[in-house]
Each structure stands twice: as structure tokens, then as C-alpha cells.
Amino acid sequence: MTLNDSVRARLKDAVGAKGFSEDANEIAPHLVEWRGKYQGQTSLLLKPRTTDEVSKILAICNETATAIVPQGGNTGLVGGQIPFYGEVLLSLSRLDRVRRVDPLDMSMVAEAGVVLAKVHEAAVEADCFFPLSIASEGSATIGGNLSTNAGGVDVLRYGSTRALVLGVEVVLADGRVLDMLRTLRKDNTGYDLKQLFIGAEGTLGVITAAALRLFPNPTTYETAFLAVRDPEAAVTLLHRLQRATGGLISAFEIIARQGLQFVLDHIPNATDPLAKPSSWYVLTEVAAAGELPLKGLVEATIQTAIEDGLVIDGVVASREAQRKALWHLRESMSEAQKFEGGSIKHDVSVPVDKIPAFLTQGIALVEKLVPGVRPVPFGHIGDGNIHFNFSVPKDGDNKAFLARWDDVSRAVHDLVRDFHGSISAEHGLGVMKRDEILRFKSETEMDVMRTLKRTLDPKNILNPGKVV
């Protein structure tokens, strides 16, 4: 796509001298995503500072049928934020103000470009808590989090982003501003329009601000790293721990030995918390605001699980530094895999009780397709969501391995369907799964999605070629 000179001039004029870049060096980092899987191109990066500027930009794009790709922190993993055909790139990073925090209403209004870690800080300053927790939170923005309906480690307790949003401010494709920044918990006045834009990956409108739900800031944590007999034991333990603590588990993550070994081998300051290796581990955290007797409840449940042979060994963090060290292991899983060559990754979910059978069958399936492959499954077993990753066989050919991505994924996704699961639990569709999803959604469901897209973006200017 070549940008017409007069459109370029009008777009630059809409944002002023500081609001755009045509410098290839400055634009370059915005064109490649975290895994290096996608490379984009554009000659114009727009960096508006206000909702009004976003509105002017979209009005011009709509009038001139100019395609535009919204981008937040560029940590998306399915290529949704990348302009592939020279579309204008719209970075929301300068819309970075926390507009207000209201501890009595337990809400915050933050602009789209506020980095998630800053949202956390602003909440804590008001003695509140915003629970969305993902390893990319130092770069990912709240606009990107909403647009991908991000998940992360605390979904089990608090829900994914969809459940954490009270209102949104969105600029529609034609430039009109849809101000729905309400902080109401109850509002049954017709369609819940905000939910349309959450998880839409920038295809239905540009989110410029969000009203977020806050929670009491946890003060008591019990964090345990446990060697478990197998994934089935992990699911049983999850069930017992939920009952014992009245549903106060905020995270329950599974880790295979191979993944932990990669972290121990490559990540600084990573140490094995347990004396002997185990095939499977669980990292779990129970948290509460206030002095609840969590320690006794958690330790008693673990003790019984040891006696029943579900848990082989384990450690419960006794200090904050130890808690952080345990989380460091989990948060380094993706990073550590990079040191071991290429990896084929899936972000899938199945019902929680089906996870053990899915892992057994899925690993056997991929091992048959690629002998010697190294399975590195980990993630949010408490939500039935596994990052079902595979690293290239030791000393294997990286390029040849990655060339198998599509046929490995096809087999894995077919298995996911057998388990009534989802082929994208938290990362979205972007370009990566845009075509693949056609095998899993009915023609009627796709038709309703396309109808929404045509209605809200009739000229197909917003992130064309993504999702639908």
C-alpha cells in the first residue's frame, strides 16, 4: 500500500510535529514482534497524544479509505499489531496518563498507552490492586490488554481482562468518539457495547481509555512450589486447595521439568528450589487482603496431599524474596526457551479436568510427528490453559523443525477440538490463527463476526486482514 502525499500531509497535520515519525530507524522496532516471527513495513508512524487526535486520524483514514494498524506495547504474539502491507501504524504509547484512581469506588481510569506495570503502581499507591498479571507487563499497555482480552496468572481468581473492565472510551472507524467510561457495576441498559471492543484486536475501533475494576490489595500470601506426581495429581490438588481456602487461590501454574531445566540452564539467578528433579511441578499462590489464617490451611492441604502421594516434595515461601524467586522461575519460561533454538508454540485451553488426558495424548502425538522433540508445556492449568510448546530436538535443524509448525499445529488443534477446547486461550487470532479458526467456528458464528466488522468498519480500514 502506498500512502498518497496529501493524505500523509493531513495525517501529520492532525498530530503536529512531535506526533509522527518517518524515520526508518525509529520505526524499525515497531515492525518486528517479540518472537521475531513477523516482519512488517510502513513509512508512517503516528503517535497521537490525545483522544481528539486519534479521532482526527481515523476520520481522515475513513474518508480516504486508508488502512491503519493500532499498536500498544508490541508484545502481542499473533502478529495483530504489525502492519504487513505498508498500512499507517498508530502507536497509542503517548496516551499514557492515569486519569483518576478512586479507592472508594474501587476504580481507575487509564489511557490506552499506560503500561500495565504503571497501572499496578497507580493502584498500589491508592492501597488497591489491579490483578491482571502477565510476564510482558513492563511493556504491554492497557489498550493492548483490552484489545487482546489478556489473561495471565491471576485469571483463576479474578477473570481475564473482560471481567476487569467497567467502561471504555473508543474511537470508531469514522472518527466518532464513543465515551462509555462508566464505572458502574450494574448497568442493564441494552447491549454491553464495551465487550465488543475487548478482544477485538483493533479491528472494530481504537480504544483510547479504560475504566478498570480495582480490588483490595493482598497483604497475606502463601506461595508454594511443589513437585507433583503427575498432571492428574495437580488437578486434584487444585480442587482440594480451592475448597480448603474458600476459593482464594490466585494462581495455579503447571511446569514440566524440561521447561524448568531450560530456566535453570539459561536464566541468571534461577535456582532449583527442590533437592531432586521431578517430571512435573506446580507453582501456586493463595492471597488475601487482611490477616487470614492462610498458612495453616495451605500447609495442611499440602501435608495431606503428600500423604496421599499427590505431592512428592515442595517448598512454601517464607519470605518475600523467596516468593519472588519462585515466580522468577515461572516468569522466565518463555525467555529460557529462546536459548534452546526454535520452538513451536500453542496457546490452547480445554476443560480443567481434561488437562491430564490432553497432555498425555498431545505430547505423544507431537513426539510421533517429530521424533526427539522436547515438550515444554507450562501455564495456567487452573484455567485449563496450557502453553503447549515444543523445542527443536537437541542438535536438530532449527529451520527444518520450524517448517513443521503448520502440520504440528494442525494435529494439536484437532486434538483440542476433540476435547471441546479453544485454539487460542489468551493470545487472540491476529494473522497467525485467522485462517485456522475457520476450521473451528461455525459458518454462522463467522458470519455474525463479519457482520459486526462490516457494520463498525464498512471501509475495512481498521487492522485489515486480522481476526476475520
Ligand SMILES: Cc1cc2nc3c(=O)[nH]c(=O)nc-3n(C[C@H](O)[C@H](O)[C@H](O)COP(=O)(O)OP(=O)(O)OC[C@H]3O[C@@H](n4cnc5c(N)ncnc54)[C@H](O)[C@@H]3O)c2cc1C
Ligand atoms: C513474554 C510474554 C509473556 C506474555 N504473557 C501473556 C500472558 O500470560 N497472557 C496473555 O494474555 N498474553 C501474554 N502475552 C501476550 C501480550 O503481552 C498480550 O497480548 C498483551 O495484552 C498485548 O499488549 P500490547 O500493548 O503489547 O499490545 P500490542 O501487541 O501492541 O497489540 C496487540 C493487539 O491489540 C491491538 N491494539 C493494541 N492497542 C490497541 C488499542 N489501544 N486499541 C485497539 N487495538 C489495539 C493491536 O492492533 C493488536 O491486534 C505475553 C507476551 C510476551 C512477549
